[in-house]
Amino acid sequence: MNTLLVLGLSVVAAAVLPAAPAPARYGTLEFQQNANVTRVTFNHPPINLVDQYLTSDLLDFLVSLQPANRTTPPPKVVIFDSANPDFFLGHIDITSIQQPETPAKEALTENYIAVANLFNSITSTIFIAEINGRAFGAGQELSVQMDMRFAGPNASAGSFENGLGLVAGGGGQLFLATLLNRGQALEYLLGIKAFDGPTGTALGLFNNHYATADELREAVDALASRIGLFPAAGLNETKSALSFRNPTAAQLDADVIGFYELDGLPVEQANVNEVLYLSHNQTLSPFELGLPYSVLELYGIDQ
Ligand SMILES: *[C@@H]1O[C@H](CO)[C@@H](O)[C@H](O)[C@H]1NC(C)=O
Numbered sequence: 061m062n063t064l065l066v067l068g069l070s071v072v073a074a075a076v077l078p079a080a081p082a083p084a085r086y087g088t089l090e091f092q093q094n095a096n097v098t099r100v101t102f103n104h105p106p107i108n109l110v111d112q113y114l115t116s117d118l119l120d121f122l123v124s125l126q127p128a129n130r131t132t133p134p135p136k137v138v139i140f141d142s143a144n145p146d147f148f149l150g151h152i153d154i155t156s157i158q159q160p161e162t163p164a165k166e167a168l169t170e171n172y173i174a175v176a177n178l179f180n181s182i183t184s185t186i187f188i189a190e191i192n193g194r195a196f197g198a199g200q201e202l203s204v205q206m207d208m209r210f211a212g213p214n215a216s217a218g219s220f221e222n223g224l225g226l227v228a229g230g231g232g233q234l235f236l237a238t239l240l241n242r243g244q245a246l247e248y249l250l251g252i253k254a255f256d257g258p259t260g261t262a263l264g265l266f267n268n269h270y271a272t273a274d275e276l277r278e279a280v281d282a283l284a285s286r287i288g289l290f291p292a293a294g295l296n297e298t299k300s301a302l303s304f305r306n307p308t309a310a311q312l313d314a315d316v317i318g319f320y321e322l323d324g325l326p327v328e329q330a331n332v333n334e335v336l337y338l339s340h341n342q343t344l345s346p347f348e349l350g351l352p353y354s355v356l357e358l359y360g361i362d363q
Pocket residue numbers: 123126127128129
């Protein structure tokens with residue numbers, strides 16, 4: 061009787077566990093999962109570039125979180141971190157901005173927009189960025205669409221697109237302005253300035269910052285497991301309710317269109333080509349490590 065009862069209960073408990081994510085098709089994401097929390101680790105050397113592979117893996121994972129696509133409840137919390145000590149999440153593969161446009165480049169851009177839209181439309185999972193490395197360009201712009209950001213000693217985040225004559229479009233600049241006041245958002249976007257842990261926390265970009273990677277991880281794990289205790293329906297309702305602060309669908313569309321109006325212009329194309337050269341083709345170069353300020357080299361200013 062007791063055995064049956066115990067078995068019966070464990071079967072019920074097992075039935076509500078989230079299904080484990082399928083291995084990432086291109087191997088750019090690693091998953092660790094317990095009952096209610098999934099930790100996703102970006103691992104796409106050398107710089108966690110947001111290219112067709114990483115974007116495709118991220119899209120597959122986010123699609124798999126949508127309740128309509130599942131037979132088990134989604135994880136209540138997903139934490140994103142990185143296997144790379146220097147980079148949390150890189151910028152977009154800027155060859156996708158280089159003319160001429162090709163179907164492969166268009167596919168990357170469409171997948172990126174789909175990823176961004178899912179980050180802000182999925183309300184049944186809470187997304188936390190555990191940032192201890194660089195997050196510039198797309199890396200920053202996807203992080204600001206997550207629900208919370210916590211920073212470690214090596215966190216350095218921001219947008220550098222205005223330095224190329226482009227914009228942190230696709231939602232990034234809009235979401236930054238929901239976290240900071242307008243003047244501060246403009247200062248960091250237009251001046252292509254970097255947020256470190258203390259500054260980002262003071263301005264509201266980061267929830268908090270920690271002196272060591274271990275303290276960061278412990279604090280994020282503790283918060284995630286606490287949230288994981290609580291019934292999913294209420295978590296979803298609170299996240300949905302606070303989404304009134306997100307940009308509207310029309311504002312997000314306009315932000316994407318604004319990017320496309322700029323990216324093919326001659327000065328922007330020249331800057332893109334120069335960045336590919338200076339960054340040694342988007343590899344682990346002083347240019348990439350020096351972002352965002354290394355962009356000033358385009359203007360003859362040595363860093
Ligand atoms: C996942 O669910 C969404 C609706 O929530 C649907 O639009 C989409 O096609 C589904 N994707 C897959 C792969 O089943």
